[in-house]
Amino acid sequence: MEICWGPYSHLISLLLILLFHSEAACRPSGKRPCKMQAFRIWDTNQKTFYLRNNQLIAGYLQGPNIKLEEKIDMVPIDLHSVFLGIHGGKLCLSCAKSGDDIKLQLEEVNITDLSKNKEEDKRFTFIRSEKGPTTSFESAACPGWFLCTTLEADRPVSLTNTPEEPLIVTKFYFQEDQ
Amino acid sequence: MFILLVLVTGVSAFTTPTVVHTGKVSESPITSEKPTVHGDNCQFRGREFKSELRLEGEPVVLRCPLAPHSDISSSSHSFLTWSKLDSSQLIPRDEPRMWVKGNILWILPAVQQDSGTYICTFRNASHCEQMSVELKVFKNTEASLPHVSYLQISALSTTGLLVCPDLKEFISSNADGKIQWYKGAILLDKGNKEFLSAGDPTRLLISNTSMDDAGYYRCVMTFTYNGQEYNITRNIELRVKGTTTEPIPVIISPLETIPASLGSRLIVPCKVFLGTGTSSNTIVWWLANSTFISAAYPRGRVTEGLHHQYSENDENYVEVSLIFDPVTREDLHTDFKCVASNPRSSQSLHTTVKEVSSTFSWSIALAPLSLIILVVGAIWMRRRCKRRAGKTYGLTKLRTDNQDFPSSPN
Numbered sequence: 326m327e328i329c330w331g332p333y334s335h336l337i338s339l340l341l342i343l344l345f346h347s348e349a350a351c352r353p354s355g356k357r358p359c360k361m362q363a364f365r366i367w368d369t370n371q372k373t374f375y376l377r378n379n380q381l382i383a384g385y386l387q388g389p390n391i392k393l394e395e396k397i398d399m400v401p402i403d404l405h406s407v408f409l410g411i412h413g414g415k416l417c418l419s420c421a422k423s424g425d426d427i428k429l430q431l432e433e434v435n436i437t438d439l440s441k442n443k444e445e446d447k448r449f450t451f452i453r454s455e456k457g458p459t460t461s462f463e464s465a466a467c468p469g470w471f472l473c474t475t476l477e478a479d480r481p482v483s484l485t486n487t488p489e490e491p492l493i494v495t496k497f498y499f500q501e502d503q
Numbered sequence: 504m505f506i507l508l509v510l511v512t513g514v515s516a517f518t519t520p521t522v523v524h525t526g527k528v529s530e531s532p533i534t535s536e537k538p539t540v541h542g543d544n545c546q547f548r549g550r551e552f553k554s555e556l557r558l559e560g561e562p563v564v565l566r567c568p569l570a571p572h573s574d575i576s577s578s579s580h581s582f583l584t585w586s587k588l589d590s591s592q593l594i595p596r597d598e599p600r601m602w603v604k605g606n607i608l609w610i611l612p613a614v615q616q617d618s619g620t621y622i623c624t625f626r627n628a629s630h631c632e633q634m635s636v637e638l639k640v641f642k643n644t645e646a647s648l649p650h651v652s653y654l655q656i657s658a659l660s661t662t663g664l665l666v667c668p669d670l671k672e673f674i675s676s677n678a679d680g681k682i683q684w685y686k687g688a689i690l691l692d693k694g695n696k697e698f699l700s701a702g703d704p705t706r707l708l709i710s711n712t713s714m715d716d717a718g719y720y721r722c723v724m725t726f727t728y729n730g731q732e733y734n735i736t737r738n739i740e741l742r743v744k745g746t747t748t749e750p751i752p753v754i755i756s757p758l759e760t761i762p763a764s765l766g767s768r769l770i771v772p773c774k775v776f777l778g779t780g781t782s783s784n785t786i787v788w789w790l791a792n793s794t795f796i797s798a799a800y801p802r803g804r805v806t807e808g809l810h811h812q813y814s815e816n817d818e819n820y821v822e823v824s825l826i827f828d829p830v831t832r833e834d835l836h837t838d839f840k841c842v843a844s845n846p847r848s849s850q851s852l853h854t855t856v857k858e859v860s861s862t863f864s865w866s867i868a869l870a871p872l873s874l875i876i877l878v879v880g881a882i883w884m885r886r887r888c889k890r891r892a893g894k895t896y897g898l899t900k901l902r903t904d905n906q907d908f909p910s911s912p913n
Contacts, residue, residue: 362786371655371666377552377568385668387738388556388650401786401844403793440798455848458658478669500656500744 361414361436365500366397368474369459372494374411374482381411381418381431381482383474397499400436406465408449409472410436418472419448420464420484427467429484459496461488471495545624545631554637556651561643562726562733563613564672567606567623568634581627588620588635607672612733613640643736648719652740657716659745663709667722667737670705676726685721717743752777752785752843754852755820762859763834769827770808771854773841777819785845786810787823792838796825804828830856 367373372383375393386394398410410417414436421430432449439446450465451472462472464484473485473495488495551568567583585601585608601610606625610617618640625632641647657663667682674680682704684691691698691707698707709716724735753776763769775787789807791799796807808824823841827834834856842851 367656369664371653371664371668375552384553385653385666386553387653387668388554390553390556391654393552401788401842401849403790403842405849458661477671498656498658 361398361400363396363398363413365394367498368494369496369498370474370476370494372474372478376411379431381429382479383482384479398436400439402450405453406450407453407462408436408439409451409462417449418451420467420470421448422467427470427484427486429472429482456496458498460499461495461497472497545626545633548632548634550620551634551636554639556639556641557613558643558647558651558736559615559640560612560733561735562609562611562673562728563617563638563640565608565610565621565623565636565638566672567608567625568636569606569623569625569632581625583626584624586622586624588622610638611728613638615640615642648738648740652719652738654740654742656742656744657709657712659712659714659743661712663712663716663741663743665707665709665720665722665739665741667705667707667724667739669737670724670735673724673726673735674705680724680726682722682724685723687719712743714743714745717741751848752787752845752850754841754843754850757841757852757854759853760855760857763827763830763856764859765832766829769830769856771825771827771839772808772822773825773843773852775821775841775843775850777821779817779819785821785843787821787841787843789823789825790840790842793840804831805834827856832858 365373368383371385373386374395374397375382375384375386375390376395381395395411398412398414400408400410400414402408408417411431415433416431417434417436417439419430419432421428434449439449448464448466451462452465454461454463464470464472467484469486470484471486471488472482473488473493474480474482476492476494485493485495487493548569555563555565557563565585567585569583583603583606585603600612601608603609606623608621608623618638621636621638622633623636639650641650653668655665657665665684667684684698684707686698698709705722707720707722718741720739720741722737722739724737726733726735754773755776756774757771761769761771773787773789775785777785787810789796791805796805800806804827806826806828808826811822813820813822821843825839825841835858837856839854839856840851841854842849844850
């Protein structure tokens, strides 16, 4: 009886292995490409960003001070929505509401942990719009409020709901960080 | 301490800068109300990250970071003093070229020996704080350019803008100060057609920026103090960014509707044309009902393929596939979108899955086919085993006949 079954059970096992192997080959291996990109950012008045007392400042950097410049990390969410961060996405820009007061904050959140579908992460979302070579960012959680710098140097980067104000700059240039 | 830090930050954030147009800088320094020993019971807040990098023979201002935009002198219960790290003397006492006004230390003119660390001490009734500011005074030579130049960027073929930086204190003190722009050693006067005045003398416009416009520029402001004129120079390195670096991505495929059989495996490539440039930072990804694929399908029924970049006939493409394994009825009602994005532009293309019933699907046929093969195999094996079993049965019969024969003689 054993002699009779032996060779055919081997064949059956081989067939099953082939099937599973075929199945395994269908699933692609390898890591998913990271969607975070680092950019050099400067406003239309040639000011760049740097940190002072854990606050994002816009100013003019010269000589060795240029190494203080903060690059912006951007993660696209949708066609025109992005998350913005610095320090490799470990600090994220967000719009904070306290009563009627609107403030730009830097929160210690990993940018890759943010999700568009979570309501609490909406404060980190910015709507990006291009006008010619420049880009502006409107907060999704605070509609009508735009990322801005002041004309005067060494003042904090903040949010404004009066983007046409002459002493306010809401337009930025980008360059991929090489 | 944390509350104090927040308070200082808050004060800094909400302070409104006042535009003061004083005719001349007051010569008399603010004398301290009581004798102070610097460093005594003061909280040291650290070093200001930005160093002050200036040229010798020119006026220099150091701004105390502790109260960067408030006028200290207006507060009757607080005052601010400056000292140099290697000296126990307060600044105004032993050096006529230096004086303090508000939160700003003036050095006019600066010499190379003024380089060093300066400490500002902010004191009021309740507390005392200190911070340090680094000053480096360079020789006014070409060798100093890399150390003092501001980096500014303009895009090719656009109207470029140069800004003469960090002149706020001098402009407010000397409103009629004249500013001249130079490229290298060449004065860019009003007759120059390529360079335009922006009205504001601290700005220079470059019409139709070209690669030749890159290089070192200088803006020089004349500053008058006590009847004597000084130059205030800012060096700027202009870099020209080529606009052709980043192409506008064009999504070539997929089609608006993709025919598929339910239960089948489906691969939909999103193919993006990137032009003929050397490199691109374009990223491509899929969305299902505006949700990332990995978030919409955590179990992996639908997955995103690898980012595949390649060239065909000197044209650059990037491809990311959407993989269904298998297609379900749910997919017929889902909006699938491929997005291509780079610093210059974002493009997207919608597509939907449409059921095709007539299409023969191998994966559907595979399961019953396997079953049939197994059944047929089993039957065939049984037949072979039955033959051998038949033989065995015959042998048994013979033995039975033998047993019957001996019993009959009895």
